[in-house]
Amino acid sequence: MDFTYTETQDMIRDTLSRFLADTYDFETRQKFINGDTGRDPAIWTALAQDLGMLGAAFSEEQGGLGGGALENAIIMEELGKVIAIEPYLPTVVIAGGALKAVGGAQADAMIPEIIAGNAIVAFAYAEPQGRYDLANLRTTAKKDGAGYVLNGHKSTVYAAPWASHLLVTARTGRNQRDKDGVSLFLIDANLAGIVRRDYPTVDGSRASEIYFENVAIPGDALLGGEGTGLPLIEQIVDEATVAVCAEATGVMQKLHEGTLEYTQQRKQFGLPIAKFQVLQHRMVDMFMEVEQARSMTVMGTLKLDLPANERMAAVSACKSKVARGAKFVGQNAIQTHGGIGITQELAIGHYFKRATMIEGQFGSADYHLDRYERIALAD
């Protein structure tokens, strides 16, 4: 048993951490998110070209550094520590994950573009009626000659306003909630008939409602088999779920550290409030949640390659624990800060907002508890 990181992994963390310390302080982040486009593209280019960071999770044959899920987790945690809004999750973890899984010409063509920072992919999977059910799809892709015609509505597609490509789940057959008949497509984001309504999100990112209106897509946009895409989608969403847990670990660590720091400065009744036992115990409880989130993320990451049922149970255990921990740490960070915690002025509130959104991303604590029960505690 060995939970140490390799030299390369340590180097990835250190390099990224130093880069973000120089480029992504809280005020700079606020400038990015309040600007017209909501981001600074130079950061993404630097992550790709100066740091080689976007290749960390791809094999050397594909032009990467030979890593995988652990590298994704390291990078997501560091991005979480600065509440970065960079589209690493949909582009590298999700689209990159799908491409690695299907391989072939599509992977050969697209992965170098991702590694170089030329391609940004948004993951259009959620639908207004679907909640967390990946197979609950009204979006359809109908066979049309060699290609397909896409129709439907995808909701809250994070990073879509910045995207060059969209990774889309759609139904190529069967009925709305069937497990069969689901397919995955990687398409150009600017095809005719793609209508976007862009907006900011409460946690500082940008997202879109996307409407597909008779969008003609080529046949080679299909990733994997037609109508048999659900297991692949479940796999990449599980990888993404663990990755947001890694991000949450970084966010929670900062919420805890910020609270420790604040309580040692803030004086009431003649003492730093960190001296009050009721607050000390609370900060100890927060600390324990951060540590357990980190443990569960390691566990989830290491079990991503297991057979589907074991993987799903592990990922659900991880997400339900992290979601609850993120709520606990976030709420108590705000409460312990008092009034200043609920303003936009301190970073702490912005970490809390991201932690809150992570709670529900790819399934709430209840959703994952339920999935865990169904798999791990099956009769």
Added chain:
Amino acid sequence: MDMEFSPEDLAFQKEVREFIAENYPAELRGKQDEGDELGKEDFLAWHRILYKKGWVAPAWPVEYGGTGWTPTQRFIFSEETARADCIRLMPFGLAMVGPVIYTFGTPEQKAHFLPRILSGEDWWCQGYSEPGAGSDLASLRTAAVRDGDDYIVNGQKTWTTMAQHADWGFFLVRTDKDAKQQEGISFLLVDMKSPGITVRPIITLGGEHEVNEVWLEDVRVPQSQRVYEENKGWTCAKFLLAHERTGIAGVASSKRGIEKVKEIARTELDGDKPLFANPFFKRKLAELEIDLTALEFTELRSLAGANAGKGPGPESSLLKIKGSEIQQRLTELTLEAVGHYGAPYFRGFGANDLGGDNEHPIGPDYAHRAAPTYFNMRKTTIYGGSNEIQRNIIAKMVLGL
């Protein structure tokens, strides 16, 4: 002991219900249903209608403009307004400084200020907290120094809710630097248009401009605008805080909040069924509803004590703690219920005096403010004496520790 309404009470309930149905402004209803951020005129619209009807200050003594209702009638009234989702009245005049003035004020202060509070002519704000004095309120440093018939006031207040609209503010200031903390504080009524007052917005997590910093620089306040004795302002402050805490339980509005969450859960889908059929979600609703019932009957017992002539005591801390926790859990459940549509952020989209962008949000109406409200309501366990302070009060005053 019984809990049935009398025929008179039922008739009163009917009267209130009908009055609201016929008089609540449709435009305001529309804005509320869509989750629009509300401005000064929105708050005043309903205030003025109730004033005209003579129902704006049920808790006040009749001689000052109260309704003379029994506690049960007041309870029915607050239930009915919450049930109908009426906008809450700004508490700063009606529930805070009004009672202080009719309890401690001079005849001149009563004659001048009370009618204007009732009519809504004056918008009030509360100058209590300071950057260094939050939970430890008595450590405040804003100072008032005598100068002829006036005080000269210097200092800084914070978390001053809706001060951007305020005509008047009630301020706690230090009038004796050498006295022990809670002594040496006075309670002043300050014209917010006085030279030397600067109001700066603080934007909260949901993007709202609700609270402000207020700077006072050589602000001249006539001594005739001091309520009660000099250096005895803490008496008024404590009285007011106890009053603030009784309203803070928010039982009626939380009841309405639970109904709203149920409506959302019946509309939102979870698989092929409504979310309302999800046993996990339903269990949380059930727990919340039971906790709210416990709070309601605790408040009723406390009200019964008040009927018997006991003022709100330290048990009001219990109402504040449990009431605020329930309010927060309601916003948690709402955010959870709206799923993906919790993420889009549209700052106060309508045209209002808080600055909307008029771009209509996407997703269902009930989702528009789910996340900002969840963020905003973190304040309830912080304001009015944080819940940590309330627990200290119970430990000390009730348990004698």
